[in-house]
Structure formats: structure tokens, C-alpha cells
Amino acid sequence: MAAYVRSVICLVSREQRAFLTRGNDVVVASKRYVRGLRRKPVRVLFPDDEAGTVVKTEPQSLTAKQHVKREKKEAGVTSSAAEHLEESGSVKARSNVQSAEKHAHISATKDRVDGLRFERAFPGDKRLARLVSVARSRTFREHQGKILLEGKRLICDALNAGANPQMVFFSTVDRLRELPLNKLKRATLVKVKFEDIKIWSDLVAPQGVIAIFSRPDPSRLNFTNTDHSVPLSLICDNIRDPGNLGTMLRCAAAAGCHNVMLTKGCVDAWEPKVLRAAMGAHFRLPIYPSLDWDKIQNYLPKPVTVHVADSSCGPDRSRETEDLQVNMSHKPSKAGDYGWVSTRRSHSNVRYEDYDADSDFDSEDEGLSLPIVDTKLYHESWAQSPTALVIGGETHGLSLESVQLAEKTAGHRLFIPVVPDVDSLNSAMAASILLFEGRKQLLKLMQTSGRKWKSKVEGQFS
Numbered sequence: 001m002a003a004y005v006r007s008v009i010c011l012v013s014r015e016q017r018a019f020l021t022r023g024n025d026v027v028v029a030s031k032r033y034v035r036g037l038r039r040k041p042v043r044v045l046f047p048d049d050e051a052g053t054v055v056k057t058e059p060q061s062l063t064a065k066q067h068v069k070r071e072k073k074e075a076g077v078t079s080s081a082a083e084h085l086e087e088s089g090s091v092k093a094r095s096n097v098q099s100a101e102k103h104a105h106i107s108a109t110k111d112r113v114d115g116l117r118f119e120r121a122f123p124g125d126k127r128l129a130r131l132v133s134v135a136r137s138r139t140f141r142e143h144q145g146k147i148l149l150e151g152k153r154l155i156c157d158a159l160n161a162g163a164n165p166q167m168v169f170f171s172t173v174d175r176l177r178e179l180p181l182n183k184l185k186r187a188t189l190v191k192v193k194f195e196d197i198k199i200w201s202d203l204v205a206p207q208g209v210i211a212i213f214s215r216p217d218p219s220r221l222n223f224t225n226t227d228h229s230v231p232l233s234l235i236c237d238n239i240r241d242p243g244n245l246g247t248m249l250r251c252a253a254a255a256g257c258h259n260v261m262l263t264k265g266c267v268d269a270w271e272p273k274v275l276r277a278a279m280g281a282h283f284r285l286p287i288y289p290s291l292d293w294d295k296i297q298n299y300l301p302k303p304v305t306v307h308v309a310d311s312s313c314g315p316d317r318s319r320e321t322e323d324l325q326v327n328m329s330h331k332p333s334k335a336g337d338y339g340w341v342s343t344r345r346s347h348s349n350v351r352y353e354d355y356d357a358d359s360d361f362d363s364e365d366e367g368l369s370l371p372i373v374d375t376k377l378y379h380e381s382w383a384q385s386p387t388a389l390v391i392g393g394e395t396h397g398l399s400l401e402s403v404q405l406a407e408k409t410a411g412h413r414l415f416i417p418v419v420p421d422v423d424s425l426n427s428a429m430a431a432s433i434l435l436f437e438g439r440k441q442l443l444k445l446m447q448t449s450g451r452k453w454k455s456k457v458e459g460q461f462s
Contacts, residue, residue: 111191113173113176113177113181113189114177114181116181116184116185116189117189118170118176118189118190118191119188119189119190119191120190120191121190121191121192121193121196125192127167127190128169128190128196128197128200128210129199129200131167131212132148132200132210133200134146135147135212136148136272138271141215141268141270142215142268145214145215146166146212146213146214146215147212147213147214147215147216147270148210148211148212148213148270148272149210149211149212149213149275150201150202150206150207150209150210150211150272151203151207151209152175152178152179152207152209153279153280154275154280155168155179155209155211156179156180157280157282157283157284158211158213158216158282158283159179159180159183159184160180160222160224160283161216161221161222161223161224161283161284162220162221162222163213163214163216163221163283164186164213164214164216165183165184165186165187165211165212165213165214166187166188166211166212166213166214167187167188167189167190167211167212168184168187168188168190168209168210168211168212169190169191169192169197169209169210169211170189170190170191170192170208170210171191171192171193171194171197171208172191172194172208173191175207175208175209176191176209178209179209187211194206194208197209197210202272202273202276203276215270216282216283218259218286218287218288219286221283221286223284223285223286224284225256225284228256229256229257229258229285230255230256230257230258230438230439230442230443230446231258231301231385231386231387231442232255232256232257232258232383232386232387232388232389232435232438232439232442233257233258233259233260233261233299233300233386233387233388233389234248234252234257234259234260234261234388234389234431234435235260235261235263235296235306235388235389235390235402236248236260236261236262236263236266236391237263237266237390237391237392237393237398237399237402238263238265238266238392238393238395238396238399239262239266239267239391239393239427240265240266240267240395241267241393241394241427242267242271242273242274242277243273243274243277243428244393244394244426244427244428245262245266245267245269245274245277245278245428246273246274246275246277246278246279246281247277247278247431247432248260248391248427248428248431248432249269249274249277249281249282249287250277250278250279250281251428251431251432251435251436252281252431253278253280253281253284253285255432255435255436255438255439256439257285257435258286259285259286259287259288259299260285260286260287260288261287261288261291262287262288262289262290262291263290263291263292263293263296263399264290264292265393266289266290266393268289269282269287269289270282293399293401293402293405296405297405300386300388301386303385303386303409304385304387304388304409305382305384305385305387305388305409305410305411306387306388306389306390306402306405306406306408306409306411307382307387307388307389307390307406307411307412307413307414308373308389308390308392308398308402308403308406308411308412308413308414309389309390309391309392309398309414309416309427309430309431309434310375310398310413310414310415311415311416311423311424311425311430371400371403371404371406371407372407373403373406373407373411373412373413374412374413375412375413375414375415376412376413376414376415377414377416377417378414378415378416378433378437379437381441382412382414382438382441383437383438383441383442383445384445387438387442389414389434389435389438390402390405390406391427391430391431391434392427393427394424394426394427414434416430416433416434
């Protein structure tokens with residue numbers, strides 16, 4: 001029994017020595033040892049012969065002075081720990097503020113390019129995604145007056161023409177320096193990662209620069225190469241394919257056309273695919289979109305001759321038309337009997353619904369008379385005065401209003417002959433052939449007539 005008591009006493013003394021040796025280094029864990037000292041002593045069990053008597057040691061009572069001394073010691077340890085933590089936290093906060101101010105100062109000095117300040121897109125910045133996605137919507141472009149341009153060449157053409165930039169996104173500073181920086185003073189410049197531009201770009205190999213512009217007003221842009229223009233206008237009638245419309249605009253700019261008019265029903269001229277196909281033609285000649293046929297005449301000189309491109313006329317097809325007229329002489333002629341006139345009228349607000357096409361066309365065109373317009377081969381003389389050329393879409397062809405305007409201005413149906421068993425040419429290809437033929441004829445007339453006729457024509461267009 002004595003050996004057992006000695007082992008217990010040794011164990012307690014060992015724990016006390018460990019606590020005393022480590023007490024100076026313990027701040028929070030010291031309470032654990034204090035709780036251990038407060039525990040009541042264990043009950044000592046004697047051998048079996050003395051099992052009935054259990055000796056219970058009384059806990060040593062602490063004096064009042066010892067209680068006060070212990071409480072002061074614990075309070076001193078806790079307060080010193082709190083002061084240490086507070087001091088370390090204040091030092092850390094002060095260092096964070098100083099580092100942030102230093103970083104802001106460094107970024108403010110670096111985020112400049114030739115005097116222009118630019119921003120850096122922070123993680124999760126939704127401006128690029130939101131503006132680019134909305135700018136691709138035709139409804140937003142028309143209502144909010146914004147367009148999206150991508151690539152160095154297209155943005156430079158817009159800036160040189162006097163377009164108003166609003167926001168420019170670029171991946172590197174070198175990409176931004178490729179643009180005329182003196183024309184970007186009023187724009188917001190934002191540096192983003194190339195991976196973000198690649199996500200929202202329509203190009204297979206993005207150039208790393210995208211710009212949001214205000215929708216340009218053709219009457220306020222500064223167009224170059226006006227000295228090489230000829231009195232020739234292009235009217236795009238219900239062109240639905242973006243690639244075809246962009247190619248027509250590019251051909252019109254290359255042929256030196258005075259302006260381009262788009263009727264209602266054409267694809268938006270500021271569609272990204274149209275912009276890529278046009279290769280900057282939007283900023284080389286005036287383009288007037290979404291025009292009614294009543295308003296188109298306001299953009300044409302007076303007098304003017306309007307010609308229509310017709311792929312359904314020619315020697316063989318004229319004979320077919322004559323046979324058709326003989327066989328159907330008992331019926332009144334209407335637009336639906338001929339392939340070169342569309343049976344749909346152009347309305348400002350058209351609702352496309354499923355219906356029986358034959359019955360509706362017959363009822364609609366029953367009282368319409370077919371305009372009488374003579375045919376002419378494309379290489380014959382047809383551009384001898386200020387001229388406008390109408391190109392119809394491949395789906396619906398020419399509208400009835402375009403042929404009526406050609407009849408009213410003594411125009412012709414221009415025909416490009418092709419080999420047999422070939423239906424027709426692409427609308428953009430036909431437009432390029434006719435535009436350059438018209439340019440050749442007008443230039444020849446200007447050379448023979450002299451500068452007096454040229455100045456007279458320029459006065460009519462102005």
C-alpha cells in the first residue's frame with residue numbers, strides 16, 4: 001500500500017514539475033493545468049481486510065491571499081496575451097494598408113499609355129460579356145445606338161471616318177498602341193485577358209482588340225475617296241444573307257458608288273458577319289438602312305434612272321414568257337405569272353404566318369398590273385446619266401415596288417447571259433459585274449463630256 005501511495009505522489013509531483021517548466025511558454029493552455037489543480041484528490045482504497053474503511057482526504061483549503069494572488073496572475077497572463085494579439089493585429093493591418101497604397105501607386109503609374117489612362121478588368125468583371133453579347137443584338141443596336149467592331153483595321157477605319165468610340169477592350173498594351181490613341185481620349189479603355197476576348201470573339205483567330213462605338217450617322221462621317229466616286233447608287237432589295245450583303249457593300253465601295261440604300265427586310269448592315277465581309281466599306285461610303293420605297297427616292301438625285309438586275313430574262317426566257325402570255329391570254333396578267341417580280345409587297349410591319357401561298361398570292365395580285373420594263377444586256381449602254389441599280393435577294397427576288405420605280409424612271413431590266421443549264425448567278429456576283437460595268441460607262445461618258453457634266457452631276461447629288 002505504501003508503494004502505491006508513493007507512485008501516486010510521484011506522478012503528481014512530475015506533472016507539477018512539467019507545468020512549472022512550461023508555464024512561462026503557455027498562454028492559453030495554462031488554464032488546463034489550473035483546472036487540473038482544482039480537482040479533488042482521488043479516493044484511496046485500502047486492502048481487502050480494511051475494505052470497510054475508506055479514507056477520504058480533505059482538499060487543501062486556499063487562503064484568501066492565495067486566491068487573490070492566483071487571480072492576479074491569471075489576469076496578468078490573459079491581459080498580456082490580449083495585448084500581444086492586438087498589437088500584432090494592428091501591425092498586420094497597418095502593413096496591409098501600406099502595401100495596398102503602394103500597389104495602387106504603382107498601378108496608377110503603370111496603367112497609362114502615352115498619357116491615356118486605362119483600367120484593368122478585375123476577376124469576375126462582366127462588362128465584356130454583357131456589352132459584347134448585347135451589342136450583337138439587332139434590337140439593342142437600333143434602340144441604344146451601339147455597334148461592335150473587332151480588329152485593328154476595322155476600328156482604325158471607323159476612327160479615321162470620325163466614328164465615336166465608347167469603350168475599347170484590349171489584351172496587351174502593344175495592341176492598343178496600334179490604334180490612333182489621339183482619337184481615343186473620350187473612350188473607356190479596359191485591359192482584359194486574351195482568354196476572355198477569345199471567349200466572346202466571333203473570329204477564329206482574334207486580334208485581341210474589341211471596341212464599342214456609337215451607331216454612326218452616315219451624314220456626319222468623313223468619307224475618303226470621294227473624288228473617285230461616280231453618280232451611281234446601289235439599292236439592296238430584301239437581301240437576307242449577311243455574306244452577300246457585305247460583299248455587295250465592298251463592291252459598291254470599290255466601284256466608287258455614291259451611296260447605298262437598304263430596304264426594310266434586309267439583314268442589319270452592322271451585323272458582325274456583314275462587317276467582316278464588307279472589309280471596312282461601312283466607313284467609305286454612306287449606307288442608309290431600313291428604308292421604305294417612298295423614302296428611297298429622297299436619297300436619289302433628280303433626275304435619276306433606276307435599273308433592276310433581272311436573272312429571268314433573256315432570249316430563251318423571253319420566248320417562254322411570250323408563250324405563257326398566249327396560253328393565259330384569257331386571264332388578267334399579274335405579278336405572280338412572272339419569275340422576275342416578287343408577289344409580296346413591302347410593308348413596314350409584316351407578320352409572317354403559315355398560309356396557303358397560292359391562294360393568297362392570287363387574291364392579292366388579282367388587281368395588280370405588271371409594270372412594263374424593257375430588257376437590256378448588261379454590256380449595252382444603260383448608264384448615261386445619274387443611275388441607281390436595284391439588286392434583289394436570291395430568295396424572293398425583286399419586289400414589285402422596285403420594278404414600278406424602274407418603269408417610272410424609264411429604266412431597264414439588266415440581264416447577264418449565262419450558259420444553258422445554269423440557273424443564275426449569285427446576287428453579290430451579279431452586283432459586282434453590273435456595278436463595274438456601270439462605272440465603266442459613266443467614266444467613259446465623263447471623259448467625253450468633260451468636267452462640266454461631272455460638276456452638274458455632283459450638284460444633283462449634293
